[in-house]
Amino acid sequence: MNAAVLHTINQPPRFEQFPEPVAEENEVIVHVLAAALKPIDKQMASGSHYAAYSKLPVVCGMDGVGSLDDGTRVFFGGPRPPYGSMAERTVVSRSRCFPIPDNVNDDIAAAVVNPGLSAWGALVWRAQLAPGETVLILGATGVTGKLAIQTAKLLGAGRVIAVGRNEQVLNTLHDLGADTTIHLGKPDQDLTEAFVREAGDSGFDVIIDYLWGPTTEALLAAVVRRDLKPASSRVRLVEVGESAGPTISLAAAVLRSSRLEIFGAGSGNAAASPEIWIEAVxxxxxxxxxxxLRIDTERVPLDEVENAWQREQQGRRAVIIP
Ligand SMILES: NC(=O)c1ccc[n+]([C@@H]2O[C@H](COP(=O)([O-])OP(=O)(O)OC[C@H]3O[C@@H](n4cnc5c(N)ncnc54)[C@H](OP(=O)(O)O)[C@@H]3O)[C@@H](O)[C@H]2O)c1
Structure with a gap:
């Protein structure tokens, strides 16, 4: 069958032939209709993800939309390596297939689940966002950040501040519900001052962070309080991605002068019960x-995967079509 096959860590996969998968107990063969090309797919292939592939060759792709032998259309996650979703067929555990409604097309369904559930999980499960609270999103111009803006508004956030690098995309975020935007193209000190201005007296309740690195450091410099009074409210920072850097330097003062709490949102702390996932999907x-909820997608034929792998997405998700 045709597949996107990874032979070398830190190289793009190649469009080529790969052996057909065979289902084992409690598994199903999925005839793939669409598979989104997400940051995690690239991180797994580049070796930068904590769960990066240890055995090669593998077919790339962590999830997708496909049909089962009985014709049911499903979203599926976690194909059994060396099989992946960027192929004509793959093999997954039956429990990781979720039927999807007819009124959502293949591309959108394939593209929205990873970033949509991540945005929802970060706001609801980790930050426990309450209606009326102020949410700041670092990396709001990305696909997941754009969904986080919309999700925060759906959940009743009072004010949403969208922070991003790509000015063209940043200018479109008001349409998705952002009340204010902050452009990252300024020196760290100016950025910290912009965060201080936006925080005002009441501060940020929730920070959803897709960037980490120097941008988060500039933000945390704004969270440090310059008096000896008890902080009136909690600041919940949820670390979701590391597009701008894998580490930060954390000043001790920020933890003592504020009520900053730092959480992570990822596979290690995702909701455990299948019922919760089914309901969330x-x-x-x-x-x-x-x-x-809106998401921008771009269909890419499987034989163009190598090229798509190396392109910047500009707030739009490439969806590989076998
Ligand atoms: N933990 C989870 O479960 C989970 C789930 C989904 C996503 N994530 C992570 O969240 C991050 C964003 O995902 P995504 O789907 O939004 O990806 P995406 O659509 O590719 O967007 C990447 C975002 O990062 C920004 N960015 C990249 N490099 C930057 C830099 N050096 N400085 C400032 N901004 C930079 C981009 O800004 P521009 O618009 O200017 O390019 C864009 O906003 C990724 O690290 C991804 O792995 C984690």
């Missing part, structure tokens, strides 16, 4: 179907 699809 159902809710996500329903919000997409009624237009309450």
């Amino acid at each position: 159902r809710q996500l699809m329903s919000n997409v179907a009624c237009g309450a």
